[in-house]
Amino acid sequence: MLSVVIPAYNEEKMVPIAAERLHEILSGAGITHELLFIDDGSKDRTWQRISQAKQSVSQVRGVRFSRNFGKEAAIFAGLKEAKGDCVAVLDCDLQHPPEKLLQMYALWEQGYEVIEGVKTSRGRESALHRFNAKCFYGLISKASGIDMANASDYKLLDRRAVDVLLTMREKHAFFRALSGWIGFRTTNVEYEVQERKFGASKWSTRSLIRYAISNITSFSTAPMQIVTILGFLMLVVALVFGAIALVQKITGTALGGFTTIILLLLFIGSLLMISLGIIGFYIARIYEEVQDRPRYIVQTRI
Ligand code: UDP
Ligand code: MG
Secondary structure (H helix, E strand, O other): OEEEEEEEOOOOOHHHHHHHHHHHHHHHOOOOEEEEEEEOOOOOOHHHHHHHHHHHOOOEEEEEEOOOOOHHHHHHHHHHHOOOOEEEEOOOOOOOOOOHHHHHHHHHHOOOOEEEEEEEEOOOOOHHHHHHHHHHHHHHHHHHOOOOOOEEEEEEEEHHHHHHHHHOOOOOOOHHHHHHHOOOOEEEEEEEOOOOOOOOOOOOHHHHHHHHHHHHHHHOOHHHHHHHHHHHHHHHHHHHHHHHHHHHHHHOOOOOOHHHHHHHHHHHHHHHHHHHHHHHHHHHHHHHHHHOOOOOOEEEEO
């Protein structure tokens, strides 16, 4: 059986369409399936729509969070609840074309365990967003050693891969990168990002920045190493200036230098604060992991 995990946050218009389309495509190909909608604490009628979809498509299952926990949490809840021999994850807005599931499923039948959806284009996005995404994925790719430039959350995973992902206890799991990190027999399926029909993207600039910081800190300690490198650079500068100051003192020409001192003070001060901030992000992550709160809280299931 194929489980399809569909995170949905304020997708009341898309839930019925997604349920019908997926059911049509999968039953048309004779694939036994379940459609697992995760209502990530929606504020609209998403949950009612999921219950209604259940009446026309019996393969529908629903899990409702007690509040909004974010897409990563929804995906992991889906992996946990899924009963299938393989599990696919796709967006409720159908920006991930569902027809590609058939191709992914065929690859799974051939023995592949991790089938990654790879974007051929990023769809319609502003130039700034594109640039930011490029920087973010550049960093993450370096940190994880996996090329993530066109990675997405559209994937099909074998039961073994799912079980491995579920053993990971980190609260801030980054699904997109972890699925590559775990290894297994992997292949890619290219797809074209579709236009969203109803509703709006859930990402604000603020939430994207938070998302980027959270994922970078969970996959890379490079920012903290940069702090060390900066420290060494400052040491070199300090030695040079120190030497100059000593020579001036000895030769009796030490005078003025007020501007230099002010500039150095400000410069070092800001570097110190930025460094402390970077370290702070990691301490915050450690704190959150130590608190060991659950990734999500389920309110109801159908
Ligand atoms: N989503 C979610 N929880 C959230 C935000 C988004 O479950 O807090 C779901 C959303 O319903 C959709 C998917 O994640 O199915 C992708 O969201 P969206 O389309 O807003 O992102 P984009 O396609 O713009 O990257
Ligand atoms: Mg979308």
